[in-house]
Amino acid sequence: MNIEGLEISVVRKKIKNMYLRVQPPDGSVKVSAPRNMSEKVIRQFVQQKLPWIRKKQQQIRSRKRHEPYQMVTGEIHYLWGQAYRLVIVDKGSRYQIDLRADEIIYQVREGSTFEQRKAHYLAWCREQLELKASEIASGWMQRMQVEVREIRTRNMKTKWGTCNCRERRIWLNLQLVKWPLSCLEYIIVHEFTHLLERGHNKRFYALLDGYLPDWRKQRKILKSAVCFE
Numbered sequence: 001m002n003i004e005g006l007e008i009s010v011v012r013k014k015i016k017n018m019y020l021r022v023q024p025p026d027g028s029v030k031v032s033a034p035r036n037m038s039e040k041v042i043r044q045f046v047q048q049k050l051p052w053i054r055k056k057q058q059q060i061r062s063r064k065r066h067e068p069y070q071m072v073t074g075e076i077h078y079l080w081g082q083a084y085r086l087v088i089v090d091k092g093s094r095y096q097i098d099l100r101a102d103e104i105i106y107q108v109r110e111g112s113t114f115e116q117r118k119a120h121y122l123a124w125c126r127e128q129l130e131l132k133a134s135e136i137a138s139g140w141m142q143r144m145q146v147e148v149r150e151i152r153t154r155n156m157k158t159k160w161g162t163c164n165c166r167e168r169r170i171w172l173n174l175q176l177v178k179w180p181l182s183c184l185e186y187i188i189v190h191e192f193t194h195l196l197e198r199g200h201n202k203r204f205y206a207l208l209d210g211y212l213p214d215w216r217k218q219r220k221i222l223k224s225a226v227c228f229e
């Protein structure tokens, strides 16, 4: 569907109300509509929201983004909000990563490919994230009196964390490893709060305010940029 030069993808679903999303990273617009809703009604709905859509698209497109890593010496990598210069040492027989003051010394196998370097590096990032996340989580489990069965990590396109309340499982975006630890803590506490209150309602935010009074600061940091690769 095209409205005033704007390409809109419409998905029909078994739902009662219409939903509209402007999606990162390109600002594409997606409408979910009930199966039997006429095209005319959908058009009217989108038309009403055009100013909001354009504003949202501008916001999304102006976000700063990290360039995808090339895994070469001199490249700047981020860990817990701090910038490190990557130094590749390719004379080794195995993979090893050491942190210096402002450098990541990455020993790789001689003749290794970009994919191999990247895979080992991501595995290391995942280890760092899981280590910190479990430290932070254990304190908050006690304080909030919630029981979490599992915390897992993966790359996600549009979310920093998700909570499967029934399974008591939290998923964290692997990209959190690039941001300050306070951001990781905020996402963990946010997801834990869902174990006490599922929806983003008044009660949810009252609980969150009680646990982390300055959570909006961390949210602002995470909203200011995208670094999804």
Ligand SMILES: [Zn+2]
Pocket (backbone or CB within 6 Å): 190, 194, 200
């Ligand atoms: Zn939430």
